[in-house]
Amino acid sequence: MPRTFRSRARGLTLAGVVALSLGLIAANPVQAVPHHEGAGGPSSAKALPVVTPTPQQMKSAGTSLTVPDRVRVVVGTDVDDATLSLIGRTLTSAGARHVTTVPLGDRGTVPATHGSGTLTVVVGSVKDRPVAAALRAAGGEIPHELVAEGYSLATTAGTRHSGSTAVLAGNDGDGVYYSAQTLRQLVTGKHTLASVTVTDHPSMPLRGSIEGFYGAPWSQADRLDQLAFYGDVKANTYIYAPKDDTYLRANWRDPYPAGELADLHALITQATSHHVDFTYAVSPGLSICYSDPSDVAALESKLGSLYDQGARSFYIGLDDISYTKWNCASDQTKYGSPGQATAGQAQADLLNAVQHDFIGSHAGNKPLQTVPTEYSDLADSPYKKVLREQLDPQVVVQWTGTDVVPPSISLTDAQAASQVWGRKVFLWDNYPVNDYGRTAGRLLMAPYDKREAGLHTALSGIVLNPMNQASASKVALFGGASFAWNDQDYDPARTWRAAADYLAGGDARTAQALLDFFDTEHLAPTFGTENWQPQAPALAAQLADFRSAWAGDVPRVRRAGLQKLRAYAARLSDAPRRIRSGVRDQAFLTETAPWLNALDLWAGALDATLDGLEDTLHGGTGAADYARAADLADQAAAITTIPGTTRPQGPVKVADGVLDVFIQQAPAATR
Ligand code: GDL
Numbered sequence: 001m002p003r004t005f006r007s008r009a010r011g012l013t014l015a016g017v018v019a020l021s022l023g024l025i026a027a028n029p030v031q032a033v034p035h036h037e038g039a040g041g042p043s044s045a046k047a048l049p050v051v052t053p054t055p056q057q058m059k060s061a062g063t064s065l066t067v068p069d070r071v072r073v074v075v076g077t078d079v080d081d082a083t084l085s086l087i088g089r090t091l092t093s094a095g096a097r098h099v100t101t102v103p104l105g106d107r108g109t110v111p112a113t114h115g116s117g118t119l120t121v122v123v124g125s126v127k128d129r130p131v132a133a134a135l136r137a138a139g140g141e142i143p144h145e146l147v148a149e150g151y152s153l154a155t156t157a158g159t160r161h162s163g164s165t166a167v168l169a170g171n172d173g174d175g176v177y178y179s180a181q182t183l184r185q186l187v188t189g190k191h192t193l194a195s196v197t198v199t200d201h202p203s204m205p206l207r208g209s210i211e212g213f214y215g216a217p218w219s220q221a222d223r224l225d226q227l228a229f230y231g232d233v234k235a236n237t238y239i240y241a242p243k244d245d246t247y248l249r250a251n252w253r254d255p256y257p258a259g260e261l262a263d264l265h266a267l268i269t270q271a272t273s274h275h276v277d278f279t280y281a282v283s284p285g286l287s288i289c290y291s292d293p294s295d296v297a298a299l300e301s302k303l304g305s306l307y308d309q310g311a312r313s314f315y316i317g318l319d320d321i322s323y324t325k326w327n328c329a330s331d332q333t334k335y336g337s338p339g340q341a342t343a344g345q346a347q348a349d350l351l352n353a354v355q356h357d358f359i360g361s362h363a364g365n366k367p368l369q370t371v372p373t374e375y376s377d378l379a380d381s382p383y384k385k386v387l388r389e390q391l392d393p394q395v396v397v398q399w400t401g402t403d404v405v406p407p408s409i410s411l412t413d414a415q416a417a418s419q420v421w422g423r424k425v426f427l428w429d430n431y432p433v434n435d436y437g438r439t440a441g442r443l444l445m446a447p448y449d450k451r452e453a454g455l456h457t458a459l460s461g462i463v464l465n466p467m468n469q470a471s472a473s474k475v476a477l478f479g480g481a482s483f484a485w486n487d488q489d490y491d492p493a494r495t496w497r498a499a500a501d502y503l504a505g506g507d508a509r510t511a512q513a514l515l516d517f518f519d520t521e522h523l524a525p526t527f528g529t530e531n532w533q534p535q536a537p538a539l540a541a542q543l544a545d546f547r548s549a550w551a552g553d554v555p556r557v558r559r560a561g562l563q564k565l566r567a568y569a570a571r572l573s574d575a576p577r578r579i580r581s582g583v584r585d586q587a588f589l590t591e592t593a594p595w596l597n598a599l600d601l602w603a604g605a606l607d608a609t610l611d612g613l614e615d616t617l618h619g620g621t622g623a624a625d626y627a628r629a630a631d632l633a634d635q636a637a638a639i640t641t642i643p644g645t646t647r648p649q650g651p652v653k654v655a656d657g658v659l660d661v662f663i664q665q666a667p668a669a670t671r
Contacts, residue, residue: 047060047194048060048194048196049185049186049188049194049196050185050494050498050501051182051185051186051198052185052233052478052482052495052498052499052502053233053234053481053482053483053485053486053490053495054482054485054486054489054490054491055182055198055199055200055486056199056200056201056203056486056489057197057198057199057200058196058197058198058200059196059197060194060195060196061138061139061154061155061156061157061195061196061197062157062195063157063195064157064188064192064193064194064195065119065155065157065158065164065166065192065193065194065195066117066119066157066158066164066191066192066193067091067094067095067096067119067187067191067192067193068096068117068118068119068191069095069096069097069098070096070097070098070099070100070118071091071096071098071099071100071118071119071120071121072099072100072101072102072111072118072119072120072121073087073088073091073099073100073101073102073120073121073122073123074101074102074103074104074110074111074120074121074122074123074124075101075102075103075104075123075124076104076122076123076124076125076128076130076131077124077125077127077128078124078125078170078172078173078175078176079123079124079173079176080173080176080177080273081273082177082231082273082274082275083123083173083176083177083180084101084123086177086180086181086183086184087099087121087123087168087180087183089184090180090183090184090187091121093187094187094190094191094192094193095190095191096119104124104128104130104131105130109130110122110130110131110133110134115161115162115163116158116159116160116161116162116163117158117163118158118163118164119158119163119164119165119166120163120164120165120166121165121166121167121168121183122134122135122165122166122167122168122169123167123168123169123176123179123180124168124169124170124176125169125170125171125172125173125176126142126143126146126151126152126169126170126171126175127146128169131167131169132169134165134167134169135152135154135167135169137156137165137167138154138155138156138165138166138167138197139154139156139197140152140153140154140167140169140197140198140199141197141199142169143171143199143201146171146172147171147201147202148171148172148174148175148201148205149171149172149174149175149178149201149202149205149234149236150170150171150175150178150199150200150201150202151168151169151170151171151175151176151178151179151182151198151200151201152167152169152179152198152199152200153166153167153168153169153179153182153183153196153197153198153200154166154167154196154197154198155167155186155193155194155195155196155197156195157195166183166193168180168183171201173275174236174275175201177231177275178200178234178275179198181231181232181234182198182200184232202234202484202485202486203456203484203485203486203487203488204455204456204459204460204461204462204484204485204487205460205461206236206237206396206426206460206461206462206463206484207234207235207236207237207461207462207463207480207481207484207485208230208235208236208237208238208239208276208463208464208477208480208481209226209230209235209237209238209239209463209464209465209466209473209477209480210238210239210241210281210428210463210464210465211223211238211239211240211241211242211465211466212239212241212242212243212281212317212319212371212428212433212465213242213243213433213434213435213465213466213467213468214243214244214435214647215243215244215435215468215646215647216244216468216644216645216646216647217242217244217245218242218468218470219470220263220266220267221587222470222471222587223238223267223270223470224266224267224270225470225471225585225587226238226470226477227267227270227271227274227276227278228270228274229474229477230274230276230477230481231274231275231276232502233477233478233481233482234481234485235276235477235480235481235484236275236276236277237276237277237279237313237461237463238271238276238277238278238279239279239281239315239369239463240264240267240278240279240280240281241281241283241315241317243283243320247260248281248282248283249282249283249286249317250286252282252283252284252287252288252298252299252302253284253287253295253298253302255301255302255305256305261305261309264280264306264309264311265309265310268306268309268310268311269310272310277312277313277366278310278311278313279311279313279314279315279366279369280303280306280311280313280314280315281314281315281316281317281369282299282302282303282314282315282316282317283316283317283318283319283321284299284316285317285318285319285321285373286321286327287327288327288350289326289327289328289330289331290331290334290335290346290347290349290350291328291330291331291333291334291335291346292328292330296350296353296354299316299350299354300354300357300358303354303358304358304362307362307365312364312365312366313365313366313369314354314358314359314365314366314368314369315368315369315370315371316350316351316354316368316369316370317370317371318347318370318371318372318373319371319372319373319375321373323338323339323340323343323373323383324338324339325338326338331346334346339382340374340381340382340383341382341383341385341386343373343383344382344383344384344385344386344387344390345386345390347372347373347387348386348387348390348391351368351370351391351392351395352390352391352392352395354368355367355368355392355394355395356392367394367395367396368392368394368395368396369395369396369397369398369426370395370396370397370398371397371398371428372384372387372397372398375398375399375400375428376399376400376401376402376403376404376406377402377403378402378413378416378417378420379420380420384420384421387421388420388421388422389422391422393422393423396423396426396460397421397423397425397426398425398426398427398428399417399421399425399426399427399428400427400428400429400430401413401427401429401430403526403527403528404430404527405430405431405433405436405525405526405527405532406526406532407450407526407530407532408450408451408452408532409427409429409450409451409452409455410452411452411453411454411455411457411458414427414455414458414459415457415458417458418458418459423460424458424459424460425458425459425460426459426460426461426462426463427455427459427461427462427463428463428465429451429462429463429464429465429480430465431444431448431464431465431476431480431524432444432445432464432466432467432473432475432476432524433465433466433467434467434468434469434646435468435646435647435648436527436648437648438525438526438527439525439648440648440649440650440653441640441641441650441651441652441653442521442523442525442652442653443467443469443472443521443592443595444467444476444521444523444524444533445472445475445476445517445518445521445522446476446496446518446521446522446523446524446533447475447479447492447493447495447496448464448476448478448479448480448482448483448492448495448496449479449492449533450532450533451483451487451490452487453487453488453490454487454488455483455487456484456487456488461484462480462483462484463480464476464477464480467646468645468646468647469591469592469645469646470587470591471585471587471588471591472588472591472592474499474502474503474585474588475496475499475500475503475518478495478498478499478502479492479495479496479499482495482498483495496515496518497511497515500512500514500515500518503583503585503588504582504583505582505583505584507582509578509582510578510579510581510582510583512571513571513574513575513576513578513579513582514575514579514583516538516571516572516575517575517576517579517592517595517596517599519536519537519538519539519655520536520539520572520595520599520602520654520655520659521595521653521654522534522535522536522537523535523536523653523656523657535655535656535657535658536655536658536659539568539572539655539658539659540658542564542565542568543565543658543659543662545561545564545565546561546562546564546565548561549561549562549564550613550669555617558617559617562610562613562614562617565610566607566610569603569606569607569610572599572602572603572606573600573603573604573606573607575599575603576596576597576599576600576603579592579596580596591645593642594639594640594641594642594652595652595654597639598636598639598652598654599654601632601633601635601636601639602632602633602636602654602655602659602660604632605628605629605630605632605633605636605659605663606629606659606662606663608625608626608628608629608632609625609626609629609662609663609666611625611628612624612625612626612629612666612667613666622666622667623667626666626667629663629666630663633660633663633664636654637651637660638651639651639652640652
């Protein structure tokens, strides 16, 4: 009954149904791969799969489900094309060859399950009574409070007489989509789905990224890819704010040419289909005349041009501007001499006007968001006082922490920020952004870390400001989205491994190679002299072990130390090759090419150094090997960032301060 079906599954076309039933969706395979606690370990029926972000509640429901050749999907309300297609891809990746979709029965009932050996997936709103009943029957729970974007999922393995069921029940359409994202991660092998009961919802309403860096903006392809990725990690926010889009900042009054507008339209469509809000930011502060009604109108008209393309979330960026000067004489007349309090007043007036006259008057708009000019401290000031007291409470305010790039973010800090701003603050997290001096030549690939559990009580959300390298930023973004979803159960190392697994498409050896590579790009600087993440901690630990084995001057112990370090060196030298052949994300490979090439050479230099050390154990000087090592290190140090792709540019850094030091010191240590 296609008509009933169409009305229930919003916008699903008959072609879509046919494609699902023919299993054609398999042409675009989903990344559903074995994810088990203790990656690579043997799977048992009761091992909980790794689901990222970690669900608020997940427990094993016993024996795994078998995915047969034919699977039936019963579709209720709030199920969109993206969700249905994801379920189809998940099931085909788990070995199903025919996935047929049927609507809830005429009287809103779940059609009777087939017999033994079958699998029925029921998906829809938890407000659909039959979906709720199926959920309960499968051992799931209806949440007391239907938190936005939440969902419940339950499975029952079949018996000799009855088939298996999986029930996916969303609190709303986003929740239904996220239930399918969880199902994707329950595939534990060909024809196997982990059996679990999940009740889940996000801890923070806003999760994702702000493209807010200086230097080369992301490409259209980067952004389209990112938006799909955000759906996979249950992130719902992308703030479009590249500093180098001139229509957004330097020439904010100019309308976008048709081509640029068409690209933005494509991004909005892509965002919507992955349950992401495309938030359009405009940064007028370099030239706006706050008191000039025609400037306010120009700003609203710019936002309106994006509203017409489908955007429903808007942002005014007031960062990195001066408030010690006005841009026009009439601001002096209206507000008085420039300064903190008068700047606060002018900005409050502007933001309130936009919230009122534009946001409030256009259907479907989310509350206005902003980053103020003082965004990186906790000290109260005349500027903050005016905004705290006068800014419409609906306006969402961003804050970067106790500094532009803080060493950590504690709950106490965030509570103080929410006091100072008179509302929960929205964290603009300057990680893994690499547009400032101390990040020259660096990728920032450490786990997302040093954000305190419980932050959801003081933050309305978190967006990360990423690197110019979009795909390489996925490692940190994966962590940030996971933390914002469930900060209480966030585990940095586990999420880091899950991110590597995601990039590796589930191949354990590629994932390990990625982690070894990330370790060599682990350093995260602050704006000061302090680093908030150390460089290459795993490699440094290996080298420290080696140094202590060598220090004793006992040949047997030295040999054992050498052997152990050789094993790690072999992993490092193998990593670039494995990554190049195992990672499907071509953009990741292109972006990281200089660092992977440099790692090839640095690993060669380490190897040569170990040859030299070994030579000394046999009475030699190691000199020829050390010279080879020095030559390879020189070649590695000469590799630079790809011109035009990043700011600032320079020689790429690989395990700097750790590996280079070891290679330099080795000859002296054995003299
Ligand atoms: C900043 C800028 C940001 C930049 C970052 C790191 C904010 C609010 N603004 O101060 O655009 O990428 O530093 O250099 O953080």
